[in-house]
Amino acid sequence: MKKTFFLTGIASFLLTLAVSAQVPQPTTQEQKKPGNPTVDSILSKYKMAPMPNQMTTEQIFPVVGQYQSSTNSDQKITVKLDDQNKGFVWIDGLPEGRVKAILKKTPATYKIPAQKTAEGNDVREGTLIYDKDSKVITVMVGRPFNDVDPASVFASTTTAEPVAADVAPVTKTKTHANKTKTKVKKETPPWVFTGTKIEQVTAVNQ
Numbered sequence: 001m002k003k004t005f006f007l008t009g010i011a012s013f014l015l016t017l018a019v020s021a022q023v024p025q026p027t028t029q030e031q032k033k034p035g036n037p038t039v040d041s042i043l044s045k046y047k048m049a050p051m052p053n054q055m056t057t058e059q060i061f062p063v064v065g066q067y068q069s070s071t072n073s074d075q076k077i078t079v080k081l082d083d084q085n086k087g088f089v090w091i092d093g094l095p096e097g098r099v100k101a102i103l104k105k106t107p108a109t110y111k112i113p114a115q116k117t118a119e120g121n122d123v124r125e126g127t128l129i130y131d132k133d134s135k136v137i138t139v140m141v142g143r144p145f146n147d148v149d150p151a152s153v154f155a156s157t158t159t160a161e162p163v164a165a166d167v168a169p170v171t172k173t174k175t176h177a178n179k180t181k182t183k184v185k186k187e188t189p190p191w192v193f194t195g196t197k198i199e200q201v202t203a204v205n206q
Contacts, residue, residue: 057081062132063089063108067195070136077139077193079128091128094141095191096121101128104150108132111145126190127153135197142190154192 058064061081069075077093087103089110097117101110112126126141127150143153 061086061089061108063110063128063130063137065200066198067137067193068198069193069195071194075193075195076198077137077195079130079137089128091139094123094139094193096123096141099123099141104145104147109150111150112139112141129154137193137195137197139193140190142188 063079064081066076066078075093077091080090080092082088082090082100089101089103091099091101091112097119099112099117100115101112103109104111108128108130110128112123112128114125115123117123124142125144126139127143127145128137128139129151130137138154140153146152
């Protein structure tokens with residue numbers, strides 16, 4: 001009788017071990033992870049914000065783009081970054097040809113230094129300012145850049161009016177009849193361009 005009970009007990013023990021082996025056991029990490037009501041409460045109120053997208057070149061340098069004149073629909077200029085130095089831009093579409101400008105104040109205030117183009121044309125000093133909110137660019141060639149207030153050079157100036165500093169009197173003396181004539185020589189007035197950025201439309205596959 002005792003032998004029967006002993007064998008029955010062994011069989012029951014082995015059956016218990018077999019059942020236990022089939023039940024998933026918690027991992028060591030799960031066993032060490034106690035519940036934290038404070039953390040759970042915070043996580044329930046706040047969610048992780050997604051990582052922001054990488055800024056594009058145009059967002060970093062908003063002046064880059066093509067612009068159409070506000071007074072002449074056939075006139076356009078294009079502004080591109082220099083390949084070697086991001087502090088420089090190239091302006092295409094000016095009467096003198098391709099002109100370089102230097103970033104003076106972020107995000108989009110540039111000085112156009114006096115220079116000679118690849119075509120051999122002389123370019124007077126000027127200013128380029130782009131307003132990213134209104135998407136309007138203003139370029140002037142023919143007035144010195146103002147470091148203190150760059151926008152001041154555009155005050156009361158149009159493409160048709162000369163600047164006082166650009167008008168120089170030249171005196172010529174004629175011996176005939178002992179008369180002296182003074183001839184006023186008018187220099188080329190500043191060249192001004194005002195235009196709106198042309199939005200680039202990206203094709204989307206349907």
